[in-house]
Amino acid sequence: MLRKTTLARAFQADLDEPWLGIDLDTFTPRLPPRRTAVLPNMCMVMIRDARESDLDEILQIRNHAIVHSTATWTDEVESLQDCFRWLAERRSAGEAVLVAEADGSVVGYAAYTRWRPKPGYRYTVADSVYVVDGHQGKGIGKMLLAELIARATTAGTHVMIADIESTNAVSINLHRSLGFVPAGDLAQIGRKFDRWLDLSILTLSLRKRGTPGRTETLNSG
Numbered sequence: 416m417l418r419k420t421t422l423a424r425a426f427q428a429d430l431d432e433p434w435l436g437i438d439l440d441t442f443t444p445r446l447p448p449r450r451t452a453v454l455p456n457m458c459m460v461m462i463r464d465a466r467e468s469d470l471d472e473i474l475q476i477r478n479h480a481i482v483h484s485t486a487t488w489t490d491e492v493e494s495l496q497d498c499f500r501w502l503a504e505r506r507s508a509g510e511a512v513l514v515a516e517a518d519g520s521v522v523g524y525a526a527y528t529r530w531r532p533k534p535g536y537r538y539t540v541a542d543s544v545y546v547v548d549g550h551q552g553k554g555i556g557k558m559l560l561a562e563l564i565a566r567a568t569t570a571g572t573h574v575m576i577a578d579i580e581s582t583n584a585v586s587i588n589l590h591r592s593l594g595f596v597p598a599g600d601l602a603q604i605g606r607k608f609d610r611w612l613d614l615s616i617l618t619l620s621l622r623k624r625g626t627p628g629r630t631e632t633l634n635s636g
Contacts, residue, residue, distance in 0.1 A: 459518075460516065460517045460522070462513055462514070462516075462562045469521050470495060470502060472514075472520065472521035478493060481493070485582070485607050485612055489607075509570060510526065510528050511525075511527060511563060511566040512525075513559055523547060523559055524544075524559070525544040525562070527541060527575065538574065540574075540575055540576070542560065544556050546559075557589060560589060563575075568622075573620070574618055574621065577595055578616055580605075581614060587617065591617065595617035595619045597615065597616070598618045600614065
C-alpha cells in the first residue's frame with residue numbers, strides 16, 4: 416500500500432527501507448498495485464512484461480554485458496533469433512521476463528529461470544538483472560528485482576538464487592538489500608578476459624522454511 420500522497424515519495428520511501436516491505440517470515444510482498452514509479456530524478460519508470468518488440472533493446476543489453484563485463488560468463492554474442500528463442504522458452508516455462516521502460520526505451524530487464532533442469536530443483540530459480548549504463552544507481556535494478564521476486568513467489572517458487580561474480584559488489588549489495596543472504600563462494604570456477612573468476616552464491620527463501628507449496632511424487636531421473 417502506498418504510504419504517501421505521491422508515487423515518487425512512496426517509491427523513495429521503499430528505496431530507504433532495506434527490505435522493500437518484504438516480510439521474510441511469510442514473504443508476502445507489499446508492492447504497489449501499479450508498477451510505475453517516478454524516481455527521485457523525476458524519471459518515470461514502468462516495470463512490465465517483456466514483449467517481442469523489446470527484444471532489439473534487450474539484445475543490446477545482453478551483448479554489451481557479454482562483451483564488456485563478467486556479469487555473464489560467455490564471450491559468444493547473441494543474435495536476435497537467439498533472443499526470440501530465449502523469450503519463447505521463458506514464456507513456455509511460465510517464467511517471468513520483465514523490462515524497465517523509461518521515456519519509451521528499455522533501460523533494463525530481469526528474468527528468472529529454473530536453477531537446474533532435474534525435477535527435484537523445480538521450486539528453485541536463478542535470477543538475472545541488467546540495467547543500461549547511465550541508468551544505474553537510480554533504483555531501477557531494485558524495482559526490477561522486487562517485481563521479479565513477487566512474480567516468483569506468486570508462481571510457487573521456494574528459493575531464488577543469485578550467482579554473482581564475486582567482485583560485482585553492486586549486484587551483491589542489490590540482492591542483499593532485498594533479503595538475499597550469502598550461501599558461499601566458489602573460487603576460480605570460471606574464466607573470462609584471461610583471468611579466473613570466483614562465484615558468490617546468494618539465496619532468498621520465498622516461503623517459510625518447512626512449508627513447501629504442495630507434496631508430489633517425483634519421477635526418477
